[in-house]
Amino acid sequence: MSPSDLVTTACVVMLGLAAVLLVVRITRGPTVLDRTVALDVLVAVVICAIAVDAVERDTSTTLPVLLVLTLVGFVGSVAVARFAKGSDDVDAESGDEAEGGRL
Amino acid sequence: MSALTALTPLAAMTSVPEVAAQVSDVVGSVLLLAGCALSLIAAIGMVRLPDLLTRMHAATKPQVLGLVLVIAGLALRLREPEALGMLVLVVLFQMATAPVAAHMVGRAAFRGDQVDRERLVVDELSEGVRDLGDEPRGAP
Numbered sequence A: 001m002s003p004s005d006l007v008t009t010a011c012v013v014m015l016g017l018a019a020v021l022l023v024v025r026i027t028r029g030p031t032v033l034d035r036t037v038a039l040d041v042l043v044a045v046v047i048c049a050i051a052v053d054a055v056e057r058d059t060s061t062t063l064p065v066l067l068v069l070t071l072v073g074f075v076g077s078v079a080v081a082r083f084a085k086g087s088d089d090v091d092a093e094s095g096d097e098a099e100g101g102r103l
Numbered sequence B: 001m002s003a004l005t006a007l008t009p010l011a012a013m014t015s016v017p018e019v020a021a022q023v024s025d026v027v028g029s030v031l032l033l034a035g036c037a038l039s040l041i042a043a044i045g046m047v048r049l050p051d052l053l054t055r056m057h058a059a060t061k062p063q064v065l066g067l068v069l070v071i072a073g074l075a076l077r078l079r080e081p082e083a084l085g086m087l088v089l090v091v092l093f094q095m096a097t098a099p100v101a102a103h104m105v106g107r108a109a110f111r112g113d114q115v116d117r118e119r120l121v122v123d124e125l126s127e128g129v130r131d132l133g134d135e136p137r138g139a140p
Helices: A003-027 A031-058 A062-083 B015-047 B052-078 B081-111 B126-127
Strands: none
Touching: A003 A031, A003 B015, A031 A062, A031 B052, A031 B081, A062 B081, A062 B126, B015 B052, B052 B081
16 A cells, blocks of 8 residues: 555545534534534535545536535535524424514 | 645655645644644544533634645635635635524524533623523524
């Protein structure tokens, strides 16, 4: 195994572990904004993974995908933040819903 | 750019460009590893930190610094001048959009009372803005 392969393997392992942990956070929430932030980071991890792939295959054909992903991830999180209503934490919503009139 | 030939004896190196290519490969690999490590650290933070604002703090690392490191590593390993412009664009777009998205998410969380005020050390926004309910929460 050459040093180059070793670097690629280490990068892939770290990025894969990061993606799994982020999916855990997306699943557990608890609010939609937590999930949005985690999805944003997941997009950044995917960008890093595509960059590592470009290094491994020594090609620049996938670089436009990076450009598109930076912009699409931004649009997604802004749209969710724009239309998120009130507190959607299922555990916390029981009880103090009545006094949260300004939400 | 076959493999990292850092282990090759110095006698095998013939020309200056070859040495420069090897140095570029090694530096690029270190940058790639650092960027991926930042992504992993941020993901651990996303899982372990307690509330949205601290998670946003962790989220910033791979979005800006991690991405810059990985893209710089990619540029050093590819060594294609025509790819450089697109890589610079990727970094510029990410640096322009990530703060806006983070600002809107944090604002929506604060106006939705999803921020645990007991955890805040300084809360100048609540003191300064009394009429949080007057404008729509999602407004930028």
